[in-house]
Amino acid sequence: MxxxxxxxxxxxxxxxIFESSLGLAGSLLDIHYRIAPxxxxxxxxxxxxxxxxxxxxxxxxxxxxxIFEPESPGKSRIFDGRTGDPFEQPIIIGKxxxxxxxxxxxDKIHGRSSGRYSRLTQQPLKGRAKxxxxxxxxxxxxxxxxxxxxxxxxxxxxxxLV
Numbered sequence: 001m002x003x004x005x006x007x008x009x010x011x012x013x014x015x016x017i018f019e020s021s022l023g024l025a026g027s028l029l030d031i032h033y034r035i036a037p038x039x040x041x042x043x044x045x046x047x048x049x050x051x052x053x054x055x056x057x058x059x060x061x062x063x064x065x066x067i068f069e070p071e072s073p074g075k076s077r078i079f080d081g082r083t084g085d086p087f088e089q090p091i092i093i094g095k096x097x098x099x100x101x102x103x104x105x106x107d108k109i110h111g112r113s114s115g116r117y118s119r120l121t122q123q124p125l126k127g128r129a130k131x132x133x134x135x136x137x138x139x140x141x142x143x144x145x146x147x148x149x150x151x152x153x154x155x156x157x158x159x160x161l162v
Contacts, residue, residue, distance in 0.1 A: 001098065016031050018051050020094025021074040025054035031090050 008016055025037045026033050031054075035047075052073045059067035075090035116125050136156050144153050 016072075016096060017092055017094075018047055020092060021051045023055060023095035023097065024093060025051070025058040026066070028058040028064070028067065029054070038062035 003016070009013060018046070022033055022035075025031075037049075052068070055068040055074055067109045069075065069077075069090070072090040074092055074094075076093050078087050078093075079085065079086060092113055118125060141153065144156075
């Protein structure tokens with residue numbers, strides 16, 4: 001699975017990086033880790049030190065130097081499968097814990113035919129509790145413009161006469 005590197009800081013989930021690196025070390029060393037939040041108990045760098053020491057230990061025990069490279073710990077040089085050239089920057093490889101969230105449609109579905117609108121944006125109020133609708137943001141408008149659905153945009157963004 002490939003993650004977008006811009007997704008980590010925008011979701012403020014830097015722990016994903018440590019988790020995937022520690023998961024790689026744990027799988028190679030056959031160790032399972034259960035770690036409480038470090039920032040509450042230890043110094044700021046404690047988790048990074050643990051991850052790097054485990055990666056170093058895994059590279060020594062498995063005789064795989066790519067697991068821990070001193071100039072970029074936790075990252076590895078990856079090659080383009082089409083050209084064979086190395087990518088410009090080393091890339092983090094790991095085994096993160098991924099959990100699929102299964103939402104039930106009956107819990108999520110919500111419809112609206114008429115109701116109150118925001119005076120500022122002329123869009124439906126937010127939230128099911130206020131009998132609101134789905135707000136259309138700037139990026140959604142761009143996506144719809146890209147598909148050439150001008151009439152749908154006109155209906156969504158103009159003042160409702162109902």
